[in-house]
Amino acid sequence: MTTGARRRMGVEERRDQLIAVALDLFSHRSPEDVSIDEIAEAAGISRPLVYHYFPGKQQLYEAALRRAAEELTARFVEPHEGPLGARLLRVMERFFDFVEVHGPGFSALMRGGPAVGSTRASAMIDGVRQAAYEQIVAHLGVPDPTPRLELVVRSWVSLAETTALLWLDRRSIPRTELERQLVHDFAALAAVSAAYDERMAQVVRHMLADEPADGMFADLVGRLMSLPAPVRCA
């Protein structure tokens, strides 16, 4: 390991540094408002040298987005142990950690716009959504998700995104409450869906099977599942 602070960096190392510097700047201001000059200055190199490592602003932004997407995706990984509600709550805590650290960058990215609204950026965001979807389906223990299950999970992912964006804008509700509320939202949406679809009801029963009496899901979903026929409208 080299320890000299001023040594010459290799190409990959320099690219990594520029990405890290860009992400740090994007965590305080929207990518649209951050120039290559600022990134160069914060990295302690010249503007032309930045263009040596990245052909343009868009490429550096996309590399930063790819790094952030990988980091967020890694946060979705949760051991398949213990009650499902507690697992989902831990993932929500890590998701909000990410959202809090990346603030303006996350917000600009999810809302699109000139600096961040490219087709490749959209594809990377969809990749993160897909990873979230697959993680949840795996935790639910469903090898072949039904259309109804897919709908519940994917629409809940968008609900979590919107909740996080509103939290960044307003900060009017503590994030710890929103993390818990999102877990309960998932349970409520799954239970509503179960009223329409017997296979979805099986999934909800499986979700509940491992829940302790004081778990995140148990009481809420249990009561919803005991709703009588009239609410289970076809």
Place this chain on the structure above:
Amino acid sequence: MTTGARRRMGVEERRDQLIAVALDLFSHRSPEDVSIDEIAEAAGISRPLVYHYFPGKQQLYEAALRRAAEELTARFVEPHEGPLGARLLRVMERFFDFVEVHGPGFSALMRGGPAVGSTRASAMIDGVRQAAYEQIVAHLGVPDPTPRLELVVRSWVSLAETTALLWLDRRSIPRTELERQLVHDFAALAAVSAAYDERMAQVVRHMLADEPADGMFADLVGRLMSLPAPVRCA
């Protein structure tokens, strides 16, 4: 009123026609895949004449988007009469009518992309979301929405968007079921939120006050609201 079919159109009339032609083409294929040549041909005029009315493709697309946004916003308007659940269901039916008619155009727009992902397009989409939000808040009879209410309504709007996009992609669940499910989703999310916030609970009670015993909300929300203290985690 002029009735001649081949008469010369005025500027506004021609612009209206081009917008209508573009929206019709976008209802079958993504805007990215529709050229100005095709729009000119479908309108029965030359390509240069299209550019006489719209300086570029982007301007015509944005004019078409503005028209579609106005049309969708108009569909949110619902008389303040009768049970809230039934009102919301009628709005959902009109929303899915719109989504079904505009199919690929709606899908491309909501997912962003080079042809439709401009800042102005994003602002128009946000305008439609804001109109949906304001309509719902007005129906709930809340003059000063709390942060929690704002969160529930805005995140439910994103849930409805995601549900509609998945329906367009898959068509695996009948839209009539999804329209009803979305109304129940709203009730479930409001009820979950009420467990965290006494003012939100008041809103839910108001929602329920006008509901008939067999209404969309009554049973589902009523049972959720009767959940005992342990679920109402702070």
